[in-house]
Amino acid sequence: MTRIDTKRRGQIQQAPENFLTQDAIADLNKNGMDDTRRGFMRNGFMAALGGAVGLGASMNALASSEGDPAILEKQVWQTTLGKNVATMPYGTPSIYEANLIRRESPGLTRVSAASVAFTPLQGLFGIITPNGLHFERQHQGWYNIDPEMHRLMVNGLVKHNRVFTMNDLMRLPSVSRIHFIECGANTGLEWGNVAVPTVQYTHGMLSCCEFTGVPLSVLLDECGADLKKGKYLLAEGGDGSGMTRTVNLDDVLNDAIVAWGMNGEMLRPENGFPLRLVVPGVQGVSWVKWLRRLEVGDMPYATKDEAVHYNDLMPDGLARQYTSIQECKSVITTPSGGQQLLDKGFYNVSGLAWSGRGKVKRVDVSFDGGNNWKTARLETPVLTKALTRFNIDWVWDGSPAILQSRAIDETGYVQPPIKLLRDARGTRSIYHNNAIQSWKVDSNGEVSNVQVG
Amino acid sequence: MTRIDTKRRGQIQQAPENFLTQDAIADLNKNGMDDTRRGFMRNGFMAALGGAVGLGASMNALASSEGDPAILEKQVWQTTLGKNVATMPYGTPSIYEANLIRRESPGLTRVSAASVAFTPLQGLFGIITPNGLHFERQHQGWYNIDPEMHRLMVNGLVKHNRVFTMNDLMRLPSVSRIHFIECGANTGLEWGNVAVPTVQYTHGMLSCCEFTGVPLSVLLDECGADLKKGKYLLAEGGDGSGMTRTVNLDDVLNDAIVAWGMNGEMLRPENGFPLRLVVPGVQGVSWVKWLRRLEVGDMPYATKDEAVHYNDLMPDGLARQYTSIQECKSVITTPSGGQQLLDKGFYNVSGLAWSGRGKVKRVDVSFDGGNNWKTARLETPVLTKALTRFNIDWVWDGSPAILQSRAIDETGYVQPPIKLLRDARGTRSIYHNNAIQSWKVDSNGEVSNVQVG
Secondary structure, eight states: OOOOOHHHHHOOOOOOTTTTSHHHHHHHHHHOTTOTTHHHHHTOTTTTOOSOOOHHHHHHGGGGGTTOHHHHSOOGGGSSOOBOTTSSSSOOOOGGGTTOOOEEOTTTOSOGGGOEEEOOGGGOOSSOOOGGGOOEEOSSOBOOOOGGGOEEEEEESBSSOEEEEHHHHHTSOOEEEEEEEEOTTTTGGGGTTOOOSSHHHHHOSEEEEEEEEEEHHHHHHHTTBOTTTOOEEEEEESSTTOOEEEEEHHHHTTTOEEEEEETTEEOOGGGTTTOEEEOTTBOGGGSOBSEEEEEEESSOOOOHHHHTSSOEEOTTSOEEOSOOBOOOEEEEEESOTTOBOOSOEEEEEEEEEEOTTSOEEEEEEESBTTSSOEEOEEOSOOOTTSOEEEEEEEEEOSSOEEEEEEEEETTOOBOOOHHHHHHHHOSOOOSOOOOOOEEEEOTTOBEEEEOOO | OOOOOHHHHHOOOOOOTTTTSHHHHHHHHHHOTTOTTHHHHHTOTTTTOOSOOOHHHHHHGGGGGTTOHHHHSOOGGGSSOOBOTTSSSSOOOOGGGTTOOOEEOTTTOSOGGGOEEEOOGGGOOSSOOOGGGOOEEOSSOBOOOOGGGOEEEEEESBSSOEEEEHHHHHTSOOEEEEEEEEOTTTTGGGGTTOOOSSHHHHHOSEEEEEEEEEEHHHHHHHTTBOTTTOOEEEEEESSTTOOEEEEEHHHHTTTOEEEEEETTEEOOGGGTTTOEEEOTTBOGGGSOBSEEEEEEESSOOOOHHHHTSSOEEOTTSOEEOSOOBOOOEEEEEESOTTOBOOSOEEEEEEEEEEOTTSOEEEEEEESBTTSSOEEOEEOSOOOTTSOEEEEEEEEEOSSOEEEEEEEEETTOOBOOOHHHHHHHHOSOOOSOOOOOOEEEEOTTOBEEEEOOO
16 A cells, blocks of 8 residues: 655754755755655655556556455554643644754855745645745844834824824724735745755745734824835844845735734744734835834835845846836646655645735646646635635656746746746845746656756 | 733633522523633723823723833743744644633533533634534543444435444545524523523533534435435434434534544544534534434434423413524623723723524614614624624723613524513523523623613
8 A cells, every 4th residue: 555654754864064055966966855745755656557557547446445444453542542731721733743844055155144035835735834844044043022122103194293102002902814925035046057946945934824913004194204205215124134125105004014913922022023024016125123123214125135135236247226016926746846646646735825916817737848838726714915825636657857937926927937037137136036937757757847948 | 000910811610519509690690601701891090181082082092001111121922932833733822721611510510421611702713613612512421432343323314324433434525614602591590580691601511613524414315314204304413312312304414523623633622623514594403423323214203312301391380392493682892791901991892793594784882771772893804604803993081881782683583682582481480591681881890680671
């Protein structure tokens, strides 16, 4: 019978120290250790079948399961008394899921307090990112701020400068909405010729949660903000880096939230507890964590993190600045780089699509490197500026294949191939790479990252 | 300045051993210890104001925050290096949230392996229940089942009896959908005259998650189920209790899921890892955990847990059986029993509504025990058979008040007052109490559970 490789699931794999050197990439491609779905891919139930088969035929292979002791015999969990309720007053995942964790890329930065921990997209389902796996990008480490001591100041072009406690804020009218957050540097290494081996590292600075808080518009209104003159907002964080960003109010006034809730509970410390600015559609760096100040102004502030960082270096050496909206994008998460298919036959191919400009309208999937496209099923609800899960049937015939997904949003924008993006914006940028991702399936079933078209 | 009572937040409070005796209830009402929002309610920012005020006026009270050292002076987290990324490869809540946990009610059962741990609704936001706080109801304890050894058998009125591994199942076409799950016994003690003190214990056998798995209809189709004769499904669990339930296929065939995913990751062990039956709209006991067998049949099975338990004892001594759909219901979660308001002025009143028959159409809120009703705002998305979050503004004038919410679903069904339910179904049942919940606010601001109308 077929098996989930539970030993592999349970194994904690450290990211290699020399990650993102070419040797390390070759090694990761070979071993694909951080893929919890790998066992699932490797041991399909169609090993006995030859040629291309559909779902119906594949089921017949299950005749081999007759006589399986795992179903015929009583298992220990059917004959013993289990654990008590509230053994974990705050629960944790199964021990068999210990491999599905956030991972750092030691090759990317020298100091872990100014680094990234990526979300393991290859092992996730649906659109909600569990809080324990939400990606982190820290500029000077994270801190467990005492909410009793936290304050939010609102100043600038307002009638009343005000200072709010958490207590003050949480009595105000609140809203709850599901939105994605993506770091502007997500997929950044793919601008060059670095084919990062797994989707955790290519696209894992991406999460989607239900956020709760007071609408920014309500807060500004109550402070008497002058929104005729005041077109910009300065958002300042309370950590050591004092992360400070200009937000264009035209982009966010309709849906920005000064948020304390994330997926039903308070924000996690590494994601800004107790207060974070939620600016749907805008790159993650502007979702300022440990939010301590909002200033309304009439021009952009040109802070360090928008003058020196987070701008797009163009081929002519100049840089695009204030390019904060995350354009329409998608990626296949299963199967993806580092995973392996050993059997021909039926697969559910699954992925994520999103747009900083609204709803995803359609996702097409190609199995032949972009020559032919089929429209995928979108899971509901399809929400504005939120992840959308897509699924599509695929029968693998054992030949080499190149899998791609291409998202189209409600504005009509079509996710571009990497070649088009490079033609326009060169190869030296880090930010805002929303190119079509290609995963190559070799005839031996190995899946790897390739840069096509 | 006003404060969140962080010491109270951080304090872990054990449920009293004698919970649900009258003394214990009186004591809990008095102390309200398990309310993490209590500090927030107690210390409003309008202490200095007299009379009824709206949001705008209340803001002016913040002038007192001028000169606050918490905003004027640099805090330690602004001047030190924080913690590294991936300090927690799987994250956990802030230490300041340690009070927001699942709680057992020792008074309810003698054996913790056959008991309940309730979700702390009074401290949650939005509609998604974080997996760490999903309620648990165990019949013989929970077990961390090795997914490699788990099997699902499909038999009965099918052309092909089949046994699936997890590996087999996870290759099939999958869907992801957000649904609530509520135990049929939720709010069960309120049938009598027991006014359970907090919303965690009155309504906390309620959660809402995004579930991922193969549609039941796909699985049955592939096994060649005879759905003309086969109108019932027997679902059998793999734990020691062998929980076995009849499911009416007419109720669930459109949207039931054989699920492995919950909020993006694998199910938690206490919620059925690696496989659970998701039957939207149906009471929680039928969402069989550690699902090991599905049998298609042409009549109900009258298992122990539907003959002896989980039926509705009526005033005439007979019992309603197979009443599995959870009717339309709602509850105000903030403010709720055990919380306390010390200040007059503006409050965001927030709660949850749901229906096992479809979408919530409207929620009305009364502040005077049902004499007058106002329509609340519903947060989006409003999804079928999912929790819906509602919010409504309230200015408390300091007089005693009785807060109620009343939900109406898309079928036109209106959530009934407790008196109507008792007139029809008596006071000796445990199950399917969907009555309007009343919270009394005393003139001293104490909030308690009262049974009105």
